[in-house]
Amino acid sequence: MAVKLLLIALLALASSSAILASDPSPLQDFCVADLKSNVFVNGFTCKNMNDVKAEDFFFSGLDRPRDTNNYVGSTVTPVNVNQIPGLNTLGISLVRIDYAPNGLNPPHTHPRAAEILAVLEGELYVGFVTSNINNVNRLFTKILKKGDVFVFPQGLIHFQFNIGKTNAIAFAGLSSQNPGVITIANAVFGSKPPISDDVLAKAFQVDKNLIDWLQAQFWTYN
Template identity: 70%
Template structure:
């Protein structure tokens, strides 16, 4: 009897460890069918982690197609950059496939500011121009290390999932890059916007102490966002 109980405990331990490992290393869920073209279900339903599937009989080639990435994004904004995403909201055929894409255009000295993708790693390919890129590691014994590289046309750089990273055009000419991401919906958290532009605003006393800044400066930054 004791031997049977011990065996079951061992099996249960293995099962829990296997489940923990599968959760720890999982990204988007693996598809269980050829495709699941995203479909906006109009009647009330329970929210799911992803999109509802269109009836396969109604799926068309257009559901897997998107044009326009040959067109440069508008970089006239304050940061001098424009991200054109191709995620599940733009291309419904990406649903459940665990991948997405983005075109990033940079004006001279344009910046894609420090941000994170909470659900995806990113691989960046420079098509044109020169970019100074980097990411910062998480907190730890040897944490918050900065890894940087100057990339030229044809170069590739990887940003691990969830880590703060950026891209900066160091030249007087335009730059173009394409990013591949390991999620159909990678998400974006722009650090400055989230910190100083949250709604409602974070208590200025919190940011004053966290950043060791004058409270007037914190309140000024919050007004900017």
């Protein structure tokens, strides 16, 4: 009986560890990423403490507007471990998003992070879609104005669309040093090599000619 209870407790512990999994917790004050290291681990190896500088924790320029003259009318400026090596093991990062009028940050997911977005200027229509629960993917949407905040749960498809007549700016915090991004249209229709048009035609229940046309388009990466 005691062995059974121990096994149940171990299984419960393993399950809870999986559920609470996120970026690794730091075991020291900091672990500045050595971006030049040839050692590959889940994250980055630490720079020698004697070589760490204040610049390893610094990034400048998020006050400057970005060019939104592209197919989607938006530009995402990331500040993650690749821009600030000192973010390594801290489990956080940041982005600035600029939107032209009618600019869209297309439906996408962050496989390793939840996101909290704050609007600094403009008016955005935002939303996310749940996973398939009882054969329903539920959509949550909101119109955000200056000073408003919205949360996108980890891994769920979400978007932002500038419905105002002026440029919009938002900042977003993410719960990973390297959250990753999968832009849905780019991944489905712009993968290299391409997904079979037979597969996509059946999945989307459309003619193969439409799939071929979509795969021939230029997909902007934000």
